[in-house]
Amino acid sequence: MDSQLIRDAFVYVQPLVETRRQHLMHNSTLGPDNALFAFRTLVDHTHRNVPSPNSDTAYTAFGYNLADGPLVIEFPEVESERYWVLPFYDAFTNVYASFGTRTKRGRPGPHLLVGPGYDGELPADVEVITSPTERGAMLGRFLVYGPDDLAAVHRLQDAMSVTPLSDWLAGKRGMTYTGEQPWPGRGAEVPDAKGDPASFWRMVDEMLPGTPIPERDREYFARFAPLGLTESGFTEPADPAVRDALYRGTLDGWKFLEGMAADQTQAEKLGVHFLHRNGWDWSAVGSDPDNTGVRDYGTDYLLRAWVNTLYYGMLPPEEALYPTSFGDDTGARLNGAEHAYTLTVDTADLPNRPDGFWSVTLYGTDGYMVDNPAKRFKVGSHDADLTPDSDGRITITVAHEQPADTKANWLPAPASEFYLMFRAYLPVSAVVAGTYPFPQVTRRH
Structure with a gap:
């Protein structure tokens, strides 16, 4: 059996599996499909669903399955000065x-989310959102200015709802889960799609019905039929040799993607285009220059799978970019057990538009925030207690121990290796183009 064919098939369907896996994790810990979940607190070190989460915004999200009909989504009235975004992802994560x-x-009011080819009832004065696939997700963010601002964000979350059309026409409103309500699905086991190839392909089979293969992909996708993969679903190959080769190739496929995620040079050699500046690296993938709110990976299936290995729910670069830094100005890996570091943000030349924001977040090598006594996981432009330098710039100290000469600008580091992510929401054009001079992470001692 052709190992490259198996690799191609794995890479193509990996986003479908990640979408299904995210749905199942959401169902196991948060709430059911087709129901809004409102995170009432900012994400911290306990959040383990999605790698590299932010602690700047309150997430409001739902996974959907439109097999039983459309959903009515009601939006809140958001004050003009608050940043917010509600992006909708199809099963391929476009x-x-x-x-x-x-x-x-x-605009405030009802919006109707319908699946592909929907030709049913359309209520009057309702904006239609057409999903290319029956399954998908919305992963919304509302900027939070600090703990005292959470109550205002809760009011925005409470003004949102997701309701099946039939219920909405009957005057009902969908329930919003906040983690306080028990429901029967909580605690259900999530299949191990990474360690168990049979679970991986079972998820593919669950996802393909209701997930039309785009016309541009059909000839490419048809090559996978000898593996049991067709537009109608997946059937385990009858030939044990083919099945064993497919399952071995699935495990190898995960190692391949995780190797790309861990070693950027490997990803670059395979065609993932990175931008580099002052020790920060980022990739402006799936651009949206016309400001339509759309990001489509097209036929770059490898890029799509690489992104989903690292950043499920990634936004278009014009919406947000996430440069990462793993090393200091000497080229050594960042390590709180050995050194402290500083980086200085030039407030006269910010990476974000005035209606956006910036922040620096610290993550452990596993991609999640690190617990610390101060419970401080990021430093950002909307932190009310930032202390500027005499010239107005902002110097952030990253260290395991709190330095004597700073408090508000301190970002606690673990006594181990870590990396930093510099978020720029609504980035200026120089950031998207790769020419913006992000501040060098400088070894302090």
Whole structure:
């Protein structure tokens, strides 16, 4: 059996499996499909669903399955100064619609989310959002200015709802879960798609019905039929040799993607284009220069799978970019057991537009925030207690121990290796182009 064919098939369907896996994790810990979940607190070290989460915004999200009909989504009235975005992802993780500050879409009132080919009832005065696939997700963010601002964000979350059309026509409103309500699905086991190839392909089989293969992909996708993979689903190959080769190739496929995620040079050699500046690296993938709120990976299946290995729910670069830094100005890996570091943000030349924001977040090598006594996981432009330098710039100290000469600008580091992510929401054009001079992470001692 052709190992490259197996690799190609794995890479193509990996986003479908990640979408299904995210749905199942959501169902196991948060709430059911087709129901809104509102995170009432900012994400911290206990959040383990999605790698590299932010602690700047309150997430409001739902996974959907439109097999039983459309959903009515009600949007809140958001004050003009608050950044917000509600992006919709199809099963392939393309962003096909987005509402919020950048696109200036999202009038208060009902919006109807329908699946591919829907030709049923359309209520009057309802904006239609058409998902290319029956399954998908919305992963919304509302900027939070600090703990005292959470109550205002809760009011925005409470003004949102997701309701099946039939219920909405009957005057009902969908329930919003906040983690406080028990429900029967909580605690259900999530299949191990990475360690168990049979579970991986079972998820593919669950996802393909209701997930039309795009016309541009059909000839490419048809090559996978000898593996049991067709547009109608997946059937385990009858030939044990083919089945064993497919399952071995699935495990190898995960190692391949995780190797790309761990070693950027390997990803670059395989065609993932990175931008580099002052020790920060980022990739402006799936651009949206026309400000339509859409990001489509096209036929770059490898890029799509690489992104989903690292950043499920990634936004278009014009919405947000996430440069990462793993090393200091000497080229050594960042390590809180050995050194402290500083980086200085030039407030006269910010990476974000005035209606956006910036922040620096610290993650352990596993991609999640690290617990610390101060419970401080990021430093950002909307932190009220930032202390500027005499020239107005902002110097951030990253260290395991709190330095004597700073408190508000301290980002606690673990006594081990870590990396930093510099978020720029609504980045200026120089960031998207790769020419913006992000501040060098400098070894302090």
